[in-house]
Amino acid sequence: xxPLERVLTTLGHKEPDRVPFFLLLTMHGAKELGMTIKEYxxxxxxxxEGQLRMxxxxxxxxxxxxFYAPIxxxxxxxxxxxNENGPPNSGAPIIQNxxxxxxxxAPTIEGxxxxxxxxxxxxxxxxxxxxxxxIIGVVMSPFSLPVMQMGFEAYLKLIYEKPEVFEYxxxxxxxxAVSWANKQIDAGxxxxxxxxxxxxxxxxxxxxxxxTGFWVAKRTLARIKGPTGVHFASGRCLxxxxxxxxLGTSIIxxxxxxxxxxxxxxxxxRLTVLGNLNGIEMCRWTKKEAKEAVKNAIDxxxxxxxxxxxxxxxxxxxxxxxxILITIAKTVNKYGQYPIK
Amino acid sequence: MDNIKQVLIQFEEALxxxxxxxxxSLLLANEDKNGSAEVINKIVVPALKHIGxxxxxxxxALSQIYMSGKICEQLVDELLPAASNQRRSQPxxxxxxxxxxxxxxxxxxxxxxxxxxFEVIDYGRKTVDELVEAVxxxxxxxxxxxxxxxPSALDIEQVVEKLEKLANKVKVIVGGAPFNMDEKLWQQxxxxxxxxxxxxxxxxxxKLMEGKNE
Numbered sequence: 001x002x003p004l005e006r007v008l009t010t011l012g013h014k015e016p017d018r019v020p021f022f023l024l025l026t027m028h029g030a031k032e033l034g035m036t037i038k039e040y041x042x043x044x045x046x047x048x049e050g051q052l053r054m055x056x057x058x059x060x061x062x063x064x065x066x067f068y069a070p071i072x073x074x075x076x077x078x079x080x081x082x083n084e085n086g087p088p089n090s091g092a093p094i095i096q097n098x099x100x101x102x103x104x105x106a107p108t109i110e111g112x113x114x115x116x117x118x119x120x121x122x123x124x125x126x127x128x129x130x131x132x133x134x135i136i137g138v139v140m141s142p143f144s145l146p147v148m149q150m151g152f153e154a155y156l157k158l159i160y161e162k163p164e165v166f167e168y169x170x171x172x173x174x175x176x177a178v179s180w181a182n183k184q185i186d187a188g189x190x191x192x193x194x195x196x197x198x199x200x201x202x203x204x205x206x207x208x209x210x211x212t213g214f215w216v217a218k219r220t221l222a223r224i225k226g227p228t229g230v231h232f233a234s235g236r237c238l239x240x241x242x243x244x245x246x247l248g249t250s251i252i253x254x255x256x257x258x259x260x261x262x263x264x265x266x267x268x269x270r271l272t273v274l275g276n277l278n279g280i281e282m283c284r285w286t287k288k289e290a291k292e293a294v295k296n297a298i299d300x301x302x303x304x305x306x307x308x309x310x311x312x313x314x315x316x317x318x319x320x321x322x323x324i325l326i327t328i329a330k331t332v333n334k335y336g337q338y339p340i341k
Numbered sequence: 342m343d344n345i346k347q348v349l350i351q352f353e354e355a356l357x358x359x360x361x362x363x364x365x366s367l368l369l370a371n372e373d374k375n376g377s378a379e380v381i382n383k384i385v386v387p388a389l390k391h392i393g394x395x396x397x398x399x400x401x402a403l404s405q406i407y408m409s410g411k412i413c414e415q416l417v418d419e420l421l422p423a424a425s426n427q428r429r430s431q432p433x434x435x436x437x438x439x440x441x442x443x444x445x446x447x448x449x450x451x452x453x454x455x456x457x458x459f460e461v462i463d464y465g466r467k468t469v470d471e472l473v474e475a476v477x478x479x480x481x482x483x484x485x486x487x488x489x490x491x492p493s494a495l496d497i498e499q500v501v502e503k504l505e506k507l508a509n510k511v512k513v514i515v516g517g518a519p520f521n522m523d524e525k526l527w528q529q530x531x532x533x534x535x536x537x538x539x540x541x542x543x544x545x546x547x548k549l550m551e552g553k554n555e
Binding site: 081083085086087089090091151152153156159160201202203204205208234236238239256257278279280281283284317318319 | 359399401402403404405407408441442443444445448490491492493495518519521522523525526529
């Protein structure tokens, strides 16, 4: 099977030849090319080359043209602060006062340099991967983006205290997310990951999610012209799985704080489960620990398909060694052959 | 406070419903009979502890902890102004975000410590050197460091090493998502302890105060 066939089979809740696994590597590409993280992300060609080299090395089942989370606030005019050994941060919030929001409009994708780099990367990957390897694009949920646009505390105040302004922000963020996702699909992305940590039950109660993030996701995902997965970036999702299943998405990214078997059982063939290796512990895993973690996840969730092995955060930390990544890949290849024994 | 359990349930409900007026009324009604410090110890601290426990077991969300803490902080400020002699005697404490730009975790812990009647200096965001300098300058005895990003969590090791070189005896207590995901990380960075939430931060303050008073 090609990686794409393998993934599509598991999405159909059938068993492919082996458990598909996504190594959601971003910054590691800089190591492959001998560049700093900042230099690496300065050009879409670098990221495409890094992704291709990493897939050749580890043999995982996707290409991941995700640069860094703050790229979307960069597109809105925000600052990005690069680190030597970790993901870039967003700088000072672009929204310093909620009064600004009603005068804001979503930026266009065309001509936006930072986003054009990503599109260039996707186009190269599409040409190289043909239709054999899924290319996984990313958008931040319009409901989660404001944490970077205005800071978490100010955003919580906005949700609770200024519902009309919150609604307007959602409206412009939705326009942006839909355009951005569809441009990635047009460039060659096979599917879109909708990162929505704030909708996680770790962040807001289900009642609030059902009044806010749920509807934002429902409207946004319906307008994206390709398959999607919803990812809570380490946040818990178990109590809202039935709600996520109504969003019209195919995949749910789950947290290491939840039991994989329980999540799989609750998804009940409505959603494919993505997860949930502990990305933080992975930084100090021995080869033995890596092997055990992979075997454990396969034992809990692989049977019957509907499962893709990945880390729980949606981005593997820069500090995870090549040796551990190779161990993860080897273990999946050895113990992840269907039927699982 | 004979009906303490009932008052606690009502107070917690008021916090989770964001009913500041109701929460305030409950505290004021009991303050008349028992005094401010008693009301804080018997109602505010246990209610926030219960809410924090519910977050740890996944039944409440971070936004609820934040809003509850913020309401309590405002109410306690009203009951015990900063200069009040009823504010609890304590080690000199500060809280900071290290190298990160994510402030909510720090804000929640800050509110909860202040809601328990303690004073704590908010350093905002600091780099390693800025934090070491501030801790030494202010003769801090407990420094709480909050991080969200994994590289920032690793940077705590530099803070600990630099403070040790200066023979500073401050207790470094760490918290934030990376520490919740990896229970050995706090030891790896050389911290004195970690706290999952404000309850655990308060627990460490009490423990260190006991040691100081022995």
